[in-house]
Amino acid sequence: MSYAVGQELPTFIIESVSPEAMKQWAVFLRDPNPIHLDVEVVKAKGLGSRVINQGPANVAYVMNMLLAAFPGERIEAMDSKFVDNVYGGDRLEAGGTVSGVADDRVNCDVWLRADGQRLVISGTATILTQRVL
């Protein structure tokens, strides 16, 4: 498979962020922060009216996009900047663009948007490829 600078990566969609999954992530992370679990706490803190997704889960969606776009390859490096929150029920779209191709690596700009417009993660990633490009 060949990659070119400017090439857009296929998007990865989460149709609706699940509050039930946030309960699982609280266990995975061993972090029972109630803003991920209890909407009344979110309201009391003035952070909105829906539970807030864990940041690492949002990074995982972007990683899923990369792994699907580069089947059989692996992520060598990734930087994620957390721009905004993801809320329960949000529709998410992860995507990216190839920003550089050299030797056995492909660099990408990546992003995660909520509800088609709100940027929640921006970042970069390097894919280590096994094939001659």
Add this chain to the structure above:
Amino acid sequence: MNENSDLPPAPDVAGTSLDGTEVYVISAEENAALCASTGVAPAADGSAHPIYYYIATQVAMGKTVAGVCNVCEFDVDDGPMMGSSGVVFQKPLMVGAPYRVKGKILGLARKRSRKLGVMDVLTYRLSLQDEADAEVLQTENVWVLPRRELA
């Protein structure tokens, strides 16, 4: 004159050890549940979802999230926020493999923010190592600790 020079200094926490004491193992069951929660199937080659870079290092570092906040003289109930997270993998994370964490706090910088008022920006670095003490990955995370009492 520095625009932050009128603020009291942030606690001097640079160099605080985050070395872990427990071994962390990614179970096949949890990896499968995590993958399902993000809308994908687990890899067939025994590798774990790469987001375990964050989970494994957070869970197995030497302090809890609340403990790290406490070192920074910040109440975890005041809501630490993730600013950024970076990772460089030397090799894939594998289900069933034992890992240990070494790491330290790199710095805590007090700043003014248009959005948050006064905040402390915490930077720490963690290394995940395998059974042979070889580095599997290194991650550097930035948390934002809002200091509403100083705004």
